[in-house]
Amino acid sequence: MKRRCLTGLVLLGFILILAGSASAFFMNFEEGLGNDGGQIVGIPGVTFTNSAGLNWRYCDITTGGYNVTSVNKGVSYGTGYYNMYDYVCAWLGTSGNWGRIDFDDQNGTWFQTGVSSYSNFSVEAYDAADNLLDSASTGPCTRQQGYTDMVWLRVDAPVGQNISYVIVHDSGNYWEVDNMTGDMAGGTVPLPGSLLLLASGMIILLGYRKVNKV
Incomplete structure (x- = not known):
């Protein structure tokens, strides 16, 4: 369970980093x-x-x-x-x-x-x-x-x-x-919508696995 939580935190951090740095044109x-x-x-x-x-x-x-x-x-x-x-x-x-x-x-x-x-x-x-x-x-x-x-x-x-x-x-x-x-x-x-959708789906999937395996 700790590994899943760590994975989720890493993914969330990655998304925040992208959101903060997605400023190139x-x-x-x-x-x-x-x-x-x-x-x-x-x-x-x-x-x-x-x-x-x-x-x-x-x-x-x-x-x-x-x-x-x-x-x-x-x-x-x-x-x-x-x-x-x-x-x-x-x-x-x-x-x-x-x-x-x-x-x-x-x-x-x-x-x-x-x-x-x-x-x-x-x-x-x-x-x-x-x-x-x-x-x-x-x-x-x-x-x-x-x-x-x-x-x-x-x-x-x-x-x-x-x-x-x-x-x-x-x-x-x-x-x-x-x-x-x-x-x-x-x-x-903004980040591309497809990337946000993918990231959101991965977070939801991690939460689903946690609920069903605790």
Whole structure:
């Protein structure tokens, strides 16, 4: 019986650990398929903030209006100069040379994005007081420069500090980003329902076995 109780406690602890740490996010923007040019909204935990009067937009390459190559799908449109994944990426149009992304709880610990740019490109992480915490950059990285994949740029908050927002920018208004990932310390992104259901069922099963074998 002690072993069953211990198993139950371990399982419960595992569930609580998952619930407490299930704060990572991943954005591939595929919800924008069929919504080319639409504003990027409704992603839990982060806000794609209006930047210099411009909204973040979905870029649906299946419309044929872009010069991009989908790396994992192996299809190209137009000149195919820029790299991205699947069929939708993010940008601010041809006049947007920088964009801001806010962590809603101002408690990010790291952020990474894929980028394809015709000019130099940077990602900068800031705290709530607008102090620069970390930055990463790359030179021009399109197929014209010999790149067959996106370049991945990551920024991290120093120990004991949190990212409030990130700024991405280039120097020529020709760029797009895709497959963003990050982590919100103590975030509220829920566990998948299937995992919760499985865990609950296992706890009930342990209780059933205990009742019938005591």
